[in-house]
Amino acid sequence: MSDVLKIGVLASGRGSNFQSIIDNIESGHIKALISVLVTDNPGAYVLERCRKHTIESLIMKPADYPDRNSYYAAIADELMKREVGLVVLAGFMRVVGKALIDTFPNKIMNIHPALLPSFPGLHGQKQAVDYGVKLAGCTVHFVDEGVDTGPIIIQAAVPAYHDDTEDSLSDRVLRKEHLIFPYAIRLFSENNIKVEGRKVIINSKREDQSLINPPGTDNQSL
Ligand code: GRF
Numbered sequence: 001m002s003d004v005l006k007i008g009v010l011a012s013g014r015g016s017n018f019q020s021i022i023d024n025i026e027s028g029h030i031k032a033l034i035s036v037l038v039t040d041n042p043g044a045y046v047l048e049r050c051r052k053h054t055i056e057s058l059i060m061k062p063a064d065y066p067d068r069n070s071y072y073a074a075i076a077d078e079l080m081k082r083e084v085g086l087v088v089l090a091g092f093m094r095v096v097g098k099a100l101i102d103t104f105p106n107k108i109m110n111i112h113p114a115l116l117p118s119f120p121g122l123h124g125q126k127q128a129v130d131y132g133v134k135l136a137g138c139t140v141h142f143v144d145e146g147v148d149t150g151p152i153i154i155q156a157a158v159p160a161y162h163d164d165t166e167d168s169l170s171d172r173v174l175r176k177e178h179l180i181f182p183y184a185i186r187l188f189s190e191n192n193i194k195v196e197g198r199k200v201i202i203n204s205k206r207e208d209q210s211l212i213n214p215p216g217t218d219n220q221s222l
Helices: 016-026 046-052 068-081 098-103 124-131 166-189
Strands: 005-011 032-039 057-059 086-089 108-112 135-142 152-159 193-196 199-202
Touching: 005 016, 005 068, 005 166, 016 032, 016 046, 016 166, 032 046, 032 068, 046 057, 068 098, 086 166, 108 166, 124 166, 135 166, 152 166, 152 199, 166 193
Parallel strands: 005 032, 005 086, 032 057, 086 108
Antiparallel strands: 108 135, 135 152, 193 199
16 A cells, blocks of 8 residues: 555535545545645535545645745645645645645646636636637646646546536536546556656547547546
8 A cells, every 4th residue: 555646635615526536536446545635714515525535634724824835835744744646736726835836846736627728717617608719628737836827737628608607617617627637646646647848748548539638538437
């Protein structure tokens, strides 16, 4: 068990992506374990998910630290203590600080509900609806100091319709999020992801020409 990838998750809300990761670990699709969940929100439903699946959780609020840097240094400390090898931002509603990024270079993944570099920041789905795009989607990327600017690992596209609302598009995108985020984690856990500058090189089969790139995520099973 000692070389199994240990994952630390940061989340602020309902945690449906967190749940999809838990499910894929419990079913054996991802060989990893979630060592700890850190939340900045004491009322977050992710805490309930931790209780149900006996995952350790920590509530860490920025207001309890003198400044932003010490907040992220404290989170980095907790993750290091647990020998975390991958940090996953699953709906963590803050821009992560340098202290954490420097501790885990190219080892922090985020899921964003838009096809980056379009529509970074908050409400990616609403931005897509308002803009009137015909293809929307989601992106898993490594985290750097910018807002949703790090190297892209996987994207999945969905159609966007003229009568979509933020909610209807969000639902369609979320179903893809629940496929590509666990898939990216699985590739990482199998050492099949390499980063060269802005480019992320994925070691996976290419024959499936779906709207998910890299392919391999169309089936419910990974
Ligand atoms: C998702 O749409 C994700 O893309 C964004 O925040 C939302 C989190 O949803 N970063 P959930 O908490 O995983 O259900």
